[in-house]
Every structure is written in structure tokens, then in C-alpha cells.
Amino acid sequence: RVLFRSGVEDMRLKARIIATTTSLAVVISGLLLTAGVVIYERSIADNEANILRTASERLTGEINRANRTSLELATAMAGLPMVKEAILKNDRSLVAPVLVPVFEELKGRYGYERFHLHTPPGMNFFRAHNPSRFGDDDTGVPTIAASFRRSQTTAGLRSEEHTSEL
Numbered sequence: 666r667v668l669f670r671s672g673v674e675d676m677r678l679k680a681r682i683i684a685t686t687t688s689l690a691v692v693i694s695g696l697l698l699t700a701g702v703v704i705y706e707r708s709i710a711d712n713e714a715n716i717l718r719t720a721s722e723r724l725t726g727e728i729n730r731a732n733r734t735s736l737e738l739a740t741a742m743a744g745l746p747m748v749k750e751a752i753l754k755n756d757r758s759l760v761a762p763v764l765v766p767v768f769e770e771l772k773g774r775y776g777y778e779r780f781h782l783h784t785p786p787g788m789n790f791f792r793a794h795n796p797s798r799f800g801d802d803d804t805g806v807p808t809i810a811a812s813f814r815r816s817q818t819t820a821g822l823r824s825e826e827h828t829s830e831l
Contacts, residue, residue: 742764747759787810
């Protein structure tokens with residue numbers, strides 16, 4: 666048997682095939698576009714994460730170097746015979762003529778803002794940046810309290826002031 670189709674039926678079939686093919690092409694294009702956008706967004710997020718990780722590592726390295734320098738300086742200062750003698754005699758005038766100019770040099774060259782000497786348990790013995798102010802209790806400062814609690818030189822950041830402590 667031979668089936669006969671009219672021209673109208675062929676046109677409807679062609680129209681359906683074209684409509685289906687076009688719809689399928691639109692859906693596939695939409696999926697590809699969506700996938701491309703998702704991949705692009707992930708790429709941007711990964712790039713941002715890498716930039717932040719690199720910056721964080723660099724900053725951590727700089728903080729660690731600054732802490733090491735602070736520890737070295739504090740250890741050197743604590744070992745000076747004149748500092749030990751001044752603390753034993755409770756005589757700030759023994760260290761002021763030397764430490765004030767040292768602080769001024771550190772301030773000018775490296776941006777130091779403060780330079781303290783403390784006695785147990787955290788009393789401020791001498792401030793090179795403000796020699797007339799002394800005797801206050803700094804046991805509430807975490808790095809100072811830790812230093813005397815551990816009996817060792819300590820360095821760290823004070824987040825509320827963003828400063829390094831010696």
C-alpha cells in the first residue's frame with residue numbers, strides 16, 4: 666500500500682520539525698550560555714581567592730619579620746647592662762640619654778611609634794617616646810602580660826591599635 670500525503674500535511678510536518686529543531690537549539694544555547702556564565706563566575710571567584718591568599722601570605726610574612734625584628738631589639742635592650750642597672754636602681758635617668766636618641770632614630774627610619782621598658786608584672790618603667798610618663802600598669806596588654814607570664818620576650822599585634830608591641 667502506498668500512502669498519499671498532501672502538500673499541506675508535508676508543510677505541517679516540516680513546520681513541526683523546524684519548530685522542534687529551533688526549540689532544541691534555543692534550549693541547548695541557553696544551557697551552554699548558563700554553563701559558560703557559571704564557569705566564568707567560578708573562574709573569577711578562584712582568581713579572587715588566589716589574590717587574597719597571596720596577599721594574606723605576604724602580610725603574614727611581613728608581620729612575622731616585624732615581630733622577629735621587635736623580638737631581637739627587645740632582647741638586645743633587655744640585655745644591656747645599663748638597662749639592668751637602671752631597673753635595679755629604679756633610676757630612669759641612666760637609660761634616658763641613650764634610649765631616647767635610639768628611639769628617635771627608630772622612629773625616623775622605621776616608623777616606630779613607641780618604645781617601652783617594663784618591670785614585672787607589667788609596670789611601665791620607661792617610655793622612650795614619652796620619658797615623663799611612667800609607672801602605669803600595663804598588665805592588661807596581652808603581649809606584655811604574656812611576656813611576664815612566660816618570662817620571655819614577646820612580640821605581637823594589638824588589634825585595637827594596629828601596633829606591634831615590644
